[in-house]
Amino acid sequence: MKGNAGIPLSQPPYGYIKNPDDSRFWVIDPEAADVVRRIYDMALEGYGLAEIANALGADGIVNSTYYWRSKGINRSGSKSTLEPTKWGHTTIKKILTLQEYCGDVINFKSYSKSYKIKQRIENPEENRAIFLNVHEPIIDRATWEKVQTMQKGTRRKKPTVTQEPSVFSGRLKCPECGGNLNFHFNQKNHDIKYFSCQNHNSGLRKCSATHYIRLDFLEQVVLYEVNRLAAFANEYEHDFVKTMLGRSAKVAENDRARKQRELNALLTRDKELDMLFERLYEDNVAGKIDDARFARMSKRYEQEQGEISAKIKALRLELKKAEGQQMDMEDYLQMVRRYTHVTKITQRMVSELIDHIDVYHAEKQDGVTNQRIVIHYNCISAFEVPDRKKIPEADIIMETRKGVAVSYAPAEVAV
Template structure:
């Protein structure tokens, strides 16, 4: 639309309309259609026949970065506008500093008349002493609405209702839009991505495979289904998948059927930037909707992704499958992967705290990769043989006293957590009733503030303990695995002939590597493997269990023998 300059007696009037969720308590009078009628009539009565509408629908007044508003400001700066009409001052905004700058500096400097119809403000009739107070009250209203909305979101979030839109693979439940159901077409792609991760494919390889097969990325998939999603609009090809998209899909716990609320927060209702919430501050609800990925598979993928963001060797460009799994029993640090500068075929691990230059660890804990692979393969075969030949003894070992003690402790913590969560839910109910009484004016704002502060204080104290318990349970839960599942996993590697990344991720939690010691002319290195589910486990010597001596010659002509660290069972 072409704008005309100030040639009329009155010039061109800008009729500005705005509506957002902040105005949902009075949607009829504040509707865009009603605002247009009021402003058109008021402009005509003031003698303005040349008018232009500028509209922002669905945008909060706490920000001044609104498309319609900014177009109006640009038109004023270009000299096309002589008057601005709004229904009330809150339409300009709910930030009293910015609105005050407009009314007291910007409009007068550009010789623009301001008319706020409902507030009785007309700058041509002189200054209105109450205008600054109206701006302050408009911002207070936005602050109050924000506070009440946070309370409502807190109640919803703590009751297990998802606060975010469904991720790729899910859609809103047609029968109850608050919750999610599986989208079969997208869910199949999610399962494919996880399977590729288990098979050792990297992010780039997975993205390339999806693109080759013509699979729509999530943004274009939602568009093809007519689903509107917020955020930036992708301009890449419909089948172009980014590394970050694959990585996000591989880390979303929601695919296990869980709901995770309060992942991010904002510091103020004026600041729209979201800040990632620490994990202990989030509300996690297990098995709320149907899972796309079973939990053991999801946990395996997370284990496989650990330690991948490390500097790769400059020559081999390929980290070992053991990277991130080897620990130093002396200092607790990780063992880093290296290769010999003179002979790149010699690959080894050594303690990071010894090699750092600070010498926090007294020994190198050096171990050759080839030697380690032979040891682990040997022990995995022995473990699989024991599980197959002596299944009852194997299960009995896993269900031993230590596991029972751990389970009892976990159950005690779970009971305490359940009690605190029940009280938290009860307090949410009190908040809700208190909020309703305040809205219906059964109690005053002062009374509401006092009572809500008391409830918030109790919830704050409970929240600290809830966070601690959830962290403790998460750590213990991450190491627990169904006995049948672990037994089945062990059997899968019966007679294995090579070490794979998937094998390490499924079976091993970590490995303690001791420094090789020489006794009676024999150099021996102790290694302790800590398995998932059962921890450190020394396979008993039985007739049907294979036994062999593992020895490797070093480049200095010294033979190193392997010895398992004996564990009482």
């Protein structure tokens, strides 16, 4: 009854303490909450778990176990054997995944088969009870979602010479085949770093062109477009908000409709498999299909149905989370303004502003080589900043290999 009423069933996580006025609920612990915010800030800056843990230890910040002990808070579970200022990777990872920092309560995360068995079993997300905005958040929801997206990203092997990945890795897309653009460096000149389509370079030639783009050229384009977006938000706030609200609602609706279509198709296929399995069983009983063939076919159907079931659960959960979510325009406006007159590309800037970038293959027209690029921003997708006074304009041209000059050509975006 308590769990279904939105009362937390677990102890408050690091960053919260029990409310002195009502011990059933939580309030922010200012000292620990500052550490949590620092961990999220570092994650947005692109720092890994080990780097965050080492930075906290170097500054003499005690880990959560010793912090609770110093405050006289008794917590059940295993006791840390680490040094007071030694942070474990798992602790950092858990802090970066807890939805409770958004102000939510998530009950029934685990269950036991019997009161006689102490072992807890993880409960599927769709069976948990989630209550939004119960207590004061430490991390705003938009920041938490960005960190979750970053944490789910595939770990990529670092270049063997540069030893540092690009902040754009995983965000450049080929508009022709839909594949990613992989990060490389020139074998003869390691200062030249570039991206090219993975499906063209794989040897299978699934894509007809390389979609080659120099990293330094791409950085100039992104800085130019981000500065234009920030200038538009600063100088024409009313128009910016009006345009963004419409685009945000449209993007959210398109995403919801796409997921719903995918879910409907999976549900239809799931029913078809039930019918196929039923017919297969009847044919086996009637002697039309021998037992060996029945076993092979039923195994294949069961495997496919299991994969479909997992996808259906995931889609239903995503649609449930999307219900009632609406972009906070004031937060988005402040975030864009933060990058006014930006002069350097950072991991945090890319994570906060950009979902992905479409890179077209450079084409030569009338003796000039142009390359079209479309930036898809978070929440609002592709957006073409209008040409107005006080919004910077510039021609971006770069001399590349073999003396070829490539100029930036913004792709036209439908309004």
